[in-house]
Amino acid sequence: MSDRRRAITPERAHPRLAPGLPLPDHPREEASAGILQERLLAWYDRERRALPWRPPPGTAADPYRTWASEIMLQQTTAAAAAPYFNRFIERWPRVEDLAAAELDEVLHAWQGLGYYARARNMHACAQAVAAAGGRFPDREEALRALPGIGAYTAAAIAAIAFGRRAAPVDGNIVRVLARLDAVETPLPKARGEIAVRARELAPSVRPGDFAQAMMDLGATVCTPRRPRCALCPWREPCAARAAGNAEAYPRRAEKKDRPVRYGVAFWIERGDGAVLLRKRPLRGLLGGLMEFPSTEWRARPWGGSEAADCAPAGIAAGGWRAIAGTIGHTFTHFHLQMSVLAARAERSVGTSAGTWVALDRLGEHALPSLMTKIADHVRRAGDGDAHPAPRPKRPPRRQES
Numbered sequence: 163m164s165d166r167r168r169a170i171t172p173e174r175a176h177p178r179l180a181p182g183l184p185l186p187d188h189p190r191e192e193a194s195a196g197i198l199q200e201r202l203l204a205w206y207d208r209e210r211r212a213l214p215w216r217p218p219p220g221t222a223a224d225p226y227r228t229w230a231s232e233i234m235l236q237q238t239t240a241a242a243a244a245p246y247f248n249r250f251i252e253r254w255p256r257v258e259d260l261a262a263a264e265l266d267e268v269l270h271a272w273q274g275l276g277y278y279a280r281a282r283n284m285h286a287c288a289q290a291v292a293a294a295g296g297r298f299p300d301r302e303e304a305l306r307a308l309p310g311i312g313a314y315t316a317a318a319i320a321a322i323a324f325g326r327r328a329a330p331v332d333g334n335i336v337r338v339l340a341r342l343d344a345v346e347t348p349l350p351k352a353r354g355e356i357a358v359r360a361r362e363l364a365p366s367v368r369p370g371d372f373a374q375a376m377m378d379l380g381a382t383v384c385t386p387r388r389p390r391c392a393l394c395p396w397r398e399p400c401a402a403r404a405a406g407n408a409e410a411y412p413r414r415a416e417k418k419d420r421p422v423r424y425g426v427a428f429w430i431e432r433g434d435g436a437v438l439l440r441k442r443p444l445r446g447l448l449g450g451l452m453e454f455p456s457t458e459w460r461a462r463p464w465g466g467s468e469a470a471d472c473a474p475a476g477i478a479a480g481g482w483r484a485i486a487g488t489i490g491h492t493f494t495h496f497h498l499q500m501s502v503l504a505a506r507a508e509r510s511v512g513t514s515a516g517t518w519v520a521l522d523r524l525g526e527h528a529l530p531s532l533m534t535k536i537a538d539h540v541r542r543a544g545d546g547d548a549h550p551a552p553r554p555k556r557p558p559r560r561q562e563s
C-alpha cells in the first residue's frame with residue numbers, strides 16, 4: 163500500500179471536524195476517512211435520489227425491499243429497475259408471497275431484465291427465508307449462505323437494512339474509489355485493492371447511507387464519461403481529478419475476445435399456426451425458460467442435414483427450409499450465432515416434444531430475448547404466418563466500471 167493510501171485510513175479520522183469546514187489545500191495528503199465520510203454524507207443528505215426501495219430519511223430500510231432492489235440493480239440502472247421493483251412489490255409484498263409464487267410467474271415477471279439465474283435464485287432465496295420464519299439474517303456471513311446472495315449483496319443488505327458496518331462494492335463504487343485514489347492497477351485485478359479501501363472508509367455510523375451515497379455519487383456525478391467534478395463532495399481529495407484525467411480511471415486490462423458458438427433453432431409450425439416451444443433444463447444457461455428447440459451450441463458451424471438430425475421427430479413431407487441469415491446474441495462468456503430451419507409438423511406430433519403455442523400468445527411465456535430475436539427473424543424472412551413475439555423492452559445496462 164502506498165504512503166498516500168496509508169495517510170487516509172480511519173485511524174487518521176478527525177472526529178472533531180465540524181460539518182462544512184473546508185478541506186485542506188493538499189487534501190490528498192491530509193483528507194482522512196472521517197472527512198471523506200462527513201463530506202459525502204452531507205452531500206447525500208442534500209442530493210440523495212428518491213428511489214422506490216428507499217425509505218424516507220430517518221426510517222429503517224426493509225430487508226425484503228433492500229434485497230429485491232439490490233438483486234435487480236446488479237444488472238440495470240435504478241431508473242430501469244424501478245418499474246420492475248414496483249411490479250414485484252405490488253404482486254408479492256412480502257417475502258412469503260414471493261416464496262409461494264410459481265417459478266414460471268417469477269421468471270415471466272423478470273422478463274426483460276436478463277440473467278434469469280438471478281430470478282431463479284431470488285425465488286429459491288425467498289423460499290429459504292420464508293422457511294426460516296420470514297426474516298432475513300442481519301449479518302453478511304449468514305446472508306451469503308442464501309441462494310443468489312454474493313459478497314456485494316450481503317454487504318449491501320447488512321449495511322442498508324441492518325446498519326452493519328459493511329462495504330458493498332458495485333460498479334459505481336469501483337469507479338468512484340478508483341478515481342479518488344487514481345488506482346493504477348487495472349480491473350479486474352484492482353477490485354481487491356478497492357474493496358480494502360471501501361472497508362477502510364465504511365463508517366460505523368450510517369454505513370448504509372454511506373454506501374448508498376457512493377452509489378449515488380457514481381450514478382449521478384462520477385459518471386463513466388464526463389464526470390461532473392465541480393459538483394463532487396470529494397473533488398479536493400480526488401487524485402484523478404487533480405491529475406486532470408478522471409475518465410482514464412478505472413484502468414482496465416485488455417478484454418479477451420469472446421469465443422463464438424453456433425446453433426440451429428427449429429421453427430416448427432402446426433397446421434393451426436401454433437409453434438413448438440420447449441422448456442430448458444432448470445440448471446444452466448437460461449435455465450427454466452422457454453425456447454424453440456435447437457441443436458447444441460458448439461464451436462463449429464452446423465451443416466443443414468447434420469443439424470436436421472437433431473430436430474424433434476414428426477416433420478411433414480417437404481422437410482426443412484433454411485431461413486436466410488443468422489441471429490447474433492452475446493452472452494457473458496460467448497457470442498452465439500444461430501440459424502433457423504423451419505418446417506411444418508405432421509398431424510401426429512403431440513405435446514411430448516414440447517408445448518404448442520399460438521403465435522400471438524408467445525408473449526405469455528418466459529421467453530428470453532434470444533428467442534424473441536429468433537421469432538422476429540422468421541417473421542422478417544416472411545416465413546409462413548410468423549408474427550413477432552411481443553418483445554420485452556430491455557432496460558439499459560447499469561453503468562458499470
Ligand code: SF4
Binds near residue numbers: 338389392396397398
Ligand atoms: S472529483 Fe470527479 S473524478 Fe473524483 S470522485 Fe468526484 S466526480 Fe469522480
